[in-house]
Amino acid sequence: MESKLMHVFPGKCTACRNCEQACAFAHLHEGRPTRSRIRADADPQLREGKHVLVVCYQCDAAACVAACPANALWRDTETGAINHIAERCIRCGSCVAACPFGNMRWEPLAQHPSKCDLCKGDPVCVRFCPTGAIQYK
Amino acid sequence: MIRLTIDGRRVESRNGEYLLTLARRAGIEIPTLCHHEAVEPAGACRLCMVEITRPQWNGWSKLVTACLYPAEEGLIVKTSTERVLRTRREVLELLLARSPRAEAVRRLAAQYGILEPKYAVDQEGDNCILCDICTRVCATHVTGAISRVNRGVAKKVATPFDEASDVCVGCMACARSCPTDAIAFSQDGATRAIWGKTFEVVPCTVCGAPTVTREQARWMAQRKGVAEEDFYVCDVCKVAKTGLSCRKVMW
Amino acid sequence: MKQTLATLPVLRAKLKEERSKLRCIMVCCGTGCRARGGMQVADAIRDELSAAGLAGSVPVELTRTGCHGWCEQGPIVTFEPEGVFYTQVKPEKAKEIVASFQSGEPVSKLLFRDTKTKRSIVTYHEIPFYSKQTRWAMRNVGRISPTEIGQYIARDGYKALEKVLSGMTPEDVISEVEKAGLRGRGGGGFDAGRKWRSCRKAKGDVKYLICNGDEGDPGAFMDRSIMEADPHGVLEGMIIAAYAIGAREGFIYVRQEYPLAVEHLGMAIASARENGLLGENILGTGFSFDIRIARGGGAFVCGESSALMRSIEGKPGEPRAKYVHATDRGLFDRPTVLNNVETFINVPLILDRGAAWFAALGTDGSKGTKAFSVVGKVNHNGLIEVPMGMSLKELIFDVAGGIPKGRTFKAVQTGGPSGGCLPEALLDLPVDFDSLTEAGSMMGSGGLIVMDDRNCMVDVARYFIHFLVEESCGKCVPCRDGLKQLLEILARITKGQGREDDLDKIDSLCFVLTEGSLCALGKSAANPVLSTVRHFREEYEQHIKDHFCRAGVCRDLCRYEITDACTGCTLCAKACPVECIAGDRKQVHVIDQSKCTRCGSCFDVCNFGAVEVRSAR
Numbered sequence A: 001m002e003s004k005l006m007h008v009f010p011g012k013c014t015a016c017r018n019c020e021q022a023c024a025f026a027h028l029h030e031g032r033p034t035r036s037r038i039r040a041d042a043d044p045q046l047r048e049g050k051h052v053l054v055v056c057y058q059c060d061a062a063a064c065v066a067a068c069p070a071n072a073l074w075r076d077t078e079t080g081a082i083n084h085i086a087e088r089c090i091r092c093g094s095c096v097a098a099c100p101f102g103n104m105r106w107e108p109l110a111q112h113p114s115k116c117d118l119c120k121g122d123p124v125c126v127r128f129c130p131t132g133a134i135q136y137k
Numbered sequence B: 001m002i003r004l005t006i007d008g009r010r011v012e013s014r015n016g017e018y019l020l021t022l023a024r025r026a027g028i029e030i031p032t033l034c035h036h037e038a039v040e041p042a043g044a045c046r047l048c049m050v051e052i053t054r055p056q057w058n059g060w061s062k063l064v065t066a067c068l069y070p071a072e073e074g075l076i077v078k079t080s081t082e083r084v085l086r087t088r089r090e091v092l093e094l095l096l097a098r099s100p101r102a103e104a105v106r107r108l109a110a111q112y113g114i115l116e117p118k119y120a121v122d123q124e125g126d127n128c129i130l131c132d133i134c135t136r137v138c139a140t141h142v143t144g145a146i147s148r149v150n151r152g153v154a155k156k157v158a159t160p161f162d163e164a165s166d167v168c169v170g171c172m173a174c175a176r177s178c179p180t181d182a183i184a185f186s187q188d189g190a191t192r193a194i195w196g197k198t199f200e201v202v203p204c205t206v207c208g209a210p211t212v213t214r215e216q217a218r219w220m221a222q223r224k225g226v227a228e229e230d231f232y233v234c235d236v237c238k239v240a241k242t243g244l245s246c247r248k249v250m251w
Numbered sequence C: 001m002k003q004t005l006a007t008l009p010v011l012r013a014k015l016k017e018e019r020s021k022l023r024c025i026m027v028c029c030g031t032g033c034r035a036r037g038g039m040q041v042a043d044a045i046r047d048e049l050s051a052a053g054l055a056g057s058v059p060v061e062l063t064r065t066g067c068h069g070w071c072e073q074g075p076i077v078t079f080e081p082e083g084v085f086y087t088q089v090k091p092e093k094a095k096e097i098v099a100s101f102q103s104g105e106p107v108s109k110l111l112f113r114d115t116k117t118k119r120s121i122v123t124y125h126e127i128p129f130y131s132k133q134t135r136w137a138m139r140n141v142g143r144i145s146p147t148e149i150g151q152y153i154a155r156d157g158y159k160a161l162e163k164v165l166s167g168m169t170p171e172d173v174i175s176e177v178e179k180a181g182l183r184g185r186g187g188g189g190f191d192a193g194r195k196w197r198s199c200r201k202a203k204g205d206v207k208y209l210i211c212n213g214d215e216g217d218p219g220a221f222m223d224r225s226i227m228e229a230d231p232h233g234v235l236e237g238m239i240i241a242a243y244a245i246g247a248r249e250g251f252i253y254v255r256q257e258y259p260l261a262v263e264h265l266g267m268a269i270a271s272a273r274e275n276g277l278l279g280e281n282i283l284g285t286g287f288s289f290d291i292r293i294a295r296g297g298g299a300f301v302c303g304e305s306s307a308l309m310r311s312i313e314g315k316p317g318e319p320r321a322k323y324v325h326a327t328d329r330g331l332f333d334r335p336t337v338l339n340n341v342e343t344f345i346n347v348p349l350i351l352d353r354g355a356a357w358f359a360a361l362g363t364d365g366s367k368g369t370k371a372f373s374v375v376g377k378v379n380h381n382g383l384i385e386v387p388m389g390m391s392l393k394e395l396i397f398d399v400a401g402g403i404p405k406g407r408t409f410k411a412v413q414t415g416g417p418s419g420g421c422l423p424e425a426l427l428d429l430p431v432d433f434d435s436l437t438e439a440g441s442m443m444g445s446g447g448l449i450v451m452d453d454r455n456c457m458v459d460v461a462r463y464f465i466h467f468l469v470e471e472s473c474g475k476c477v478p479c480r481d482g483l484k485q486l487l488e489i490l491a492r493i494t495k496g497q498g499r500e501d502d503l504d505k506i507d508s509l510c511f512v513l514t515e516g517s518l519c520a521l522g523k524s525a526a527n528p529v530l531s532t533v534r535h536f537r538e539e540y541e542q543h544i545k546d547h548f549c550r551a552g553v554c555r556d557l558c559r560y561e562i563t564d565a566c567t568g569c570t571l572c573a574k575a576c577p578v579e580c581i582a583g584d585r586k587q588v589h590v591i592d593q594s595k596c597t598r599c600g601s602c603f604d605v606c607n608f609g610a611v612e613v614r615s616a617r
């Protein structure tokens, strides 16, 4: 089965940061948008409609996967997401350094990396985006 | 397919799986301290002991470590017989006497009803229980900078000759994988010190926030044949760069 | 010259013929005798022989042998074929020895004097220490020069190999060894044939064979003696085993402390290669096998099979769990057979004389003979090889000459540091694998430490646990931390700080060691403690409750006093190293307790039993 993809529509993003709130809440049980795995990158001049959402591309030839020495990053065959397997992770931080887009982040408290896992096929950011700037289809 | 029972439950296994994996998959909890999915099992802590038998053994049984024992057809595994529990308690007694301040040990011991160790406590005892996770992690996945040296009670984890290692890249995988937080390190924004060596944590070339150590970046670059400099941008600046290039394309 | 199946028997017949006409002076130049000047004795005799005009002129030969296994009598000189036996020979005696060799008159001062009968004995055939032994594994020990392959061949050496390669299939060899019932001599007593069979069946074209010459038991030296004195016997056994399992490469793992064994094995390997008995195309049959020597660092745990294999691989000598057998995945993860030195040296005998011959020796469950290293409070410390099943009593009292100085036997520790202490009540126990295990001890590699009433059983247990604490590899919790706690408790008890609950704690620690340890070192480490608690519990209780060490060993728990039985002979006063015994001749002596260090010298020298051990309180 061809897995669904995240589609980002930059023109529609208002930088309301609902997606960030939802993501942080879903994964960390606290509403700290800075720890979200999706980032609403607002246009520095705050020009209406010129904001961009940055979220993991689940790249085919992913730099994080290549960098991981411990084989802790695996592609989920159902969702297509590259999942971080916490039990296998040795927490070296190589993946964070390797991702060219900044989509692999470091959890300072838990001391391990975090990345978008497509919420097992039902991304919360999509559900909470009021404008449809991010869609999963 | 190999079929066996664990605590009366029928489980199936593909070749090469260990009893611990099967038990956990079946939702049966077995305590471990030296087990880490990223490395080959060592069988050092002896907490994961289970009792195995077979009908044709006529009531005879033996204790084995679940983390190392491969699934076998027809095996009858019991994870909490009195023999298993007594062994586990005694192992925890010994660990608690060795490392009375290690949180992971205290927690497990308390679970087995041990609040104070009955044996002589090692007052100088540090938190290291010699589970060997750090050395296996470093040897298997990073550069093998540390190993266990000496024998018996004098055994410890160290770099060769206790000198600053020339291969350690300062990635901290060892310290972060340690179940008892026994590995000493210190870090501030610009530097990180571990195993007697101080590393520069290279500042983000855009904003100056700490990224990775130069040694780790070099090691990664070498492994993958990419440019070392690529690693010196922090994730926030990388997101900003990604955003900017998007905007450039779009508008 | 490279021998073949056709030329080897011819060579052997020729050598036999030559050697049957020879008379030899054999000087022991094993490690023990060397340390006491054996080499100088040999040189002096050589010079003396040439001065007497006997050197080189057939049929006299001077042979430097390996260790006889009776180093306490060394340097040893024997005449063959007569069997004349001289002990504690000094180089100055060379002249007398050569004269005696010529005249046939023994040098009485150099003869062995029987401790019981006080009679001098001329030949070793009449010395009980030898005559009561059945030396099969040690058949060539002290009888040949270990550095000359010809002497080995002349004594039917490589005959078994010749037979094996002349038509036996590997399968035939294995079933012969199985039928013989050969069990491993290194500790576990595992059936050798069965081990070979599993390895033969294991998948893989590269297989390894290893000989375990680590011999870590303190006091044990039978493997050293065999490797030093009969290296070709070990090689022959290995070559046959390699043929049986299908190995092309083998290792002999020898501890660092055995330089002479390494030297002799090295020379034997070289000459076996030169003679076409090792290397490519052995005896022209197309079968190839070669052996290398691996030197161990001398850690006790490196004798354990998985640790030994790691050590050969160049890794730290730590054991691994053996849920996958070495016969499937051993050295470098290839199918591997590991056997002890003594196991291998029995192999040529079995193949040469037949399984039935071998199986007729020993008991139902334990076939053949076993070499023991008997040390401690016996008149004759040394290597004793007897058929399995001989009683401990016979071994200790008849062969080893009993307990010296008229003291009483208390216990015998069998099986080295991880064996157990057996009391007098068990002296009738036959020494074989199963009886010893049943009694809470083990055969181990064959160490026997004999103890008398001057040995404290708590202290003995402490001693062995101390040894094991030092030798534990430290990988697993029960062994590393459990032994440390056990030592702490035992040390406290011997210092008079024992507590009521110590025996319970000891019990718990023994439990977790036995049940929880990773390798056999930890699993068997409790034996010295368990067996002493079991057989000498009242001694523990006396230490803990009465603060009394009846053996007078634990210095904090005893004091020496001189009773009225004292005749005033002054022997004790002379023996006391701190001069704290006062008293006039013919008067009862008194010990100044404030100065006494409780060394027990007075107790040991008193001929009238007037010195007593009392509680320190």
Ligand SMILES: Cc1cc2nc3c(=O)[nH]c(=O)nc-3n(C[C@H](O)[C@H](O)[C@H](O)COP(=O)(O)O)c2cc1C
Pocket: C183, C184, C185, C186, C187, C188, C189, C190, C192, C212, C213, C214, C215, C216, C217, C300, C301, C302, C303, C304, C305, C306, C338, C339, C340, C341, C343, C445, C519, C520, C521
């Ligand atoms: C701690 C420890 C030390 C051992 N040391 C020796 C040794 O020095 N020599 C030896 O032959 N076997 C030793 N063994 C036994 C070996 O593990 C192994 O069983 C043996 O070499 C197999 O040979 P066998 O079957 O011929 O006896 C030791 C075992 C343990 C657990």
Ligand code: SF4
Pocket: A067, A068, A069, A070, A071, A072, A073, A084, A088, A089, A090, A091, A092, A093, A094, A095, A096, A112, A113
């Ligand atoms: S931090 Fe974990 S996931 Fe990232 S590279 Fe290291 S091991 Fe892999």
Ligand code: SF4
Pocket: C301, C318, C319, C471, C472, C473, C474, C475, C476, C477, C479, C480, C517, C518, C519, C520, C521, C522, C523
């Ligand atoms: S039992 Fe002792 S020697 Fe054996 S693995 Fe454990 S610590 Fe090492």
Ligand code: FES
Pocket: B031, B032, B033, B034, B035, B042, B043, B044, B045, B046, B047, B048, B049, B065, B066, B067, B068
């Ligand atoms: S988890 Fe199995 S021995 Fe530690």
Ligand code: FES
Pocket: C028, C029, C030, C031, C032, C033, C034, C066, C067, C068, C069, C070, C071, C072, C074, C075, C076
């Ligand atoms: S060295 Fe001569 S008898 Fe042992």
